[in-house]
Amino acid sequence: MAPTEQGTPVVDIHTHMYPPEYISILSLRDTIPLVRTFPSSPEPRLILLEAELPALERALQDPSAPLPGRPLTNHFTSLAHKLAFMFHHNISISVLSLANPWLDFLSPTEAGPIASQINTLFEAMCATTNNTTTHLAQQPPTSRKLFFFGTLPLTAPPSTILSAITHLTTLPHCRGIILGTSGLGSGLDDASLLPIFSALASAHLPIFLHPHYGLPPSVFGPHSEQGAYGHVLPLALGFPMETTIAIARMYLAGVFNAVPELRLILAHAGGTLPFLAGRIESCVLHDLKLGGGGGDTEMGRRRRTVWEVLREQVYLDAVVYSEVGVRAAVEAAGGADRLMFGTDHPFFPPVEGDMEGEWESVRLNVTAIETALGKGNQEAQMVLGGNAVRVLRLVEE
Numbered sequence: 001m002a003p004t005e006q007g008t009p010v011v012d013i014h015t016h017m018y019p020p021e022y023i024s025i026l027s028l029r030d031t032i033p034l035v036r037t038f039p040s041s042p043e044p045r046l047i048l049l050e051a052e053l054p055a056l057e058r059a060l061q062d063p064s065a066p067l068p069g070r071p072l073t074n075h076f077t078s079l080a081h082k083l084a085f086m087f088h089h090n091i092s093i094s095v096l097s098l099a100n101p102w103l104d105f106l107s108p109t110e111a112g113p114i115a116s117q118i119n120t121l122f123e124a125m126c127a128t129t130n131n132t133t134t135h136l137a138q139q140p141p142t143s144r145k146l147f148f149f150g151t152l153p154l155t156a157p158p159s160t161i162l163s164a165i166t167h168l169t170t171l172p173h174c175r176g177i178i179l180g181t182s183g184l185g186s187g188l189d190d191a192s193l194l195p196i197f198s199a200l201a202s203a204h205l206p207i208f209l210h211p212h213y214g215l216p217p218s219v220f221g222p223h224s225e226q227g228a229y230g231h232v233l234p235l236a237l238g239f240p241m242e243t244t245i246a247i248a249r250m251y252l253a254g255v256f257n258a259v260p261e262l263r264l265i266l267a268h269a270g271g272t273l274p275f276l277a278g279r280i281e282s283c284v285l286h287d288l289k290l291g292g293g294g295g296d297t298e299m300g301r302r303r304r305t306v307w308e309v310l311r312e313q314v315y316l317d318a319v320v321y322s323e324v325g326v327r328a329a330v331e332a333a334g335g336a337d338r339l340m341f342g343t344d345h346p347f348f349p350p351v352e353g354d355m356e357g358e359w360e361s362v363r364l365n366v367t368a369i370e371t372a373l374g375k376g377n378q379e380a381q382m383v384l385g386g387n388a389v390r391v392l393r394l395v396e397e
Helices: 020-027 050-061 079-088 108-130 158-169 191-202 217-225 232-252 273-285 306-313 323-333 360-373 378-391
Strands: 011-017 034-036 045-047 093-098 145-151 174-179 207-209 264-266 314-317
Touching: 011 079, 011 378, 020 034, 020 108, 045 050, 050 217, 079 093, 079 108, 093 108, 093 174, 093 378, 108 145, 108 158, 108 174, 158 174, 158 191, 207 232, 217 232, 232 264, 232 273, 273 306, 273 323, 306 314, 306 323, 314 323, 323 360, 360 378
Parallel strands: 011 093, 093 145, 145 174, 174 207, 207 264, 264 314
Antiparallel strands: 034 045
16 A cells, blocks of 8 residues: 555554453453463464354364464554554554453453553553654664554443543543443443543544444354354444444434534444435434424424434544445545544454465555545545544644
């Protein structure tokens, strides 16, 4: 991937890391999410989804059985590998985030201190990298910049969560938070989240909304549960639908009206939202329980449409892998100025070949943007980096 023209940096807003300290926490667990090591695997394995439990049981009983979960290669845990990946794909700035399951499995008493530890670790990674010229193996010295989305201790008491938000505002390289769809446990339409959303809006910390566990395994049928379809159905369909449902619930609950300054960036181009927003709007219009007809709500305010919310409070990442998907995302969001490039690194690595070379998943996303918007033109440059620099203030403060 070539850098954008006219000096606009390429910015990756969807890129994850699991610090070694986080892996240690998961290694001590005996229920999902957990990390396990196997004699036949050089890397530990992350078991995250309920659908992976049968494979875990088989692997524990039979050393020759296929291993469960995904291998946690150095690309998940090593800052040097993250920087090498950026160098190879000409990415100037990355906005790091912890990947699912974040801290949602911790007890109320341990969540706050561990959130502080993890966020401080990310700040240190960003500060160290941004203040040095990194020498990568077999590559010339290069300068790459890092920022991050913080993680909240959502199982802790509300006061602890609000204190964590305050802590994030003191970390110079924090540019928002990453949040799963379960929120405090009951979803993002839970009224208990409103003070947290308000605090994030007041702190100018946008939410990077990311799927959590996908849809229940039973949705995909017995063949999928037995592993016949790999991870295709949970990842290709379950995760995007999870995001779509979460945003629809927030909209129906009036969250966006209640906190008009709240800003969200939706992973995977908003799931199926660009395609289904019109259907959601039509269903609301024709539902008498919701007022129908687009008139006033019971609170005496005009109902904002799904389209208005999308174009005023929501941004989409461009992790959609196709020209058709990029065009749909741009149309739904109201313009290319509301779309941002991402790689989803270190997920979707090369199945075969050199992991230190080009990743096809990255090439697919770049090609989709350049084909849909025109290689080298202003809109493509905005999506590849300019929008993120503007929206997330990706300059040293």
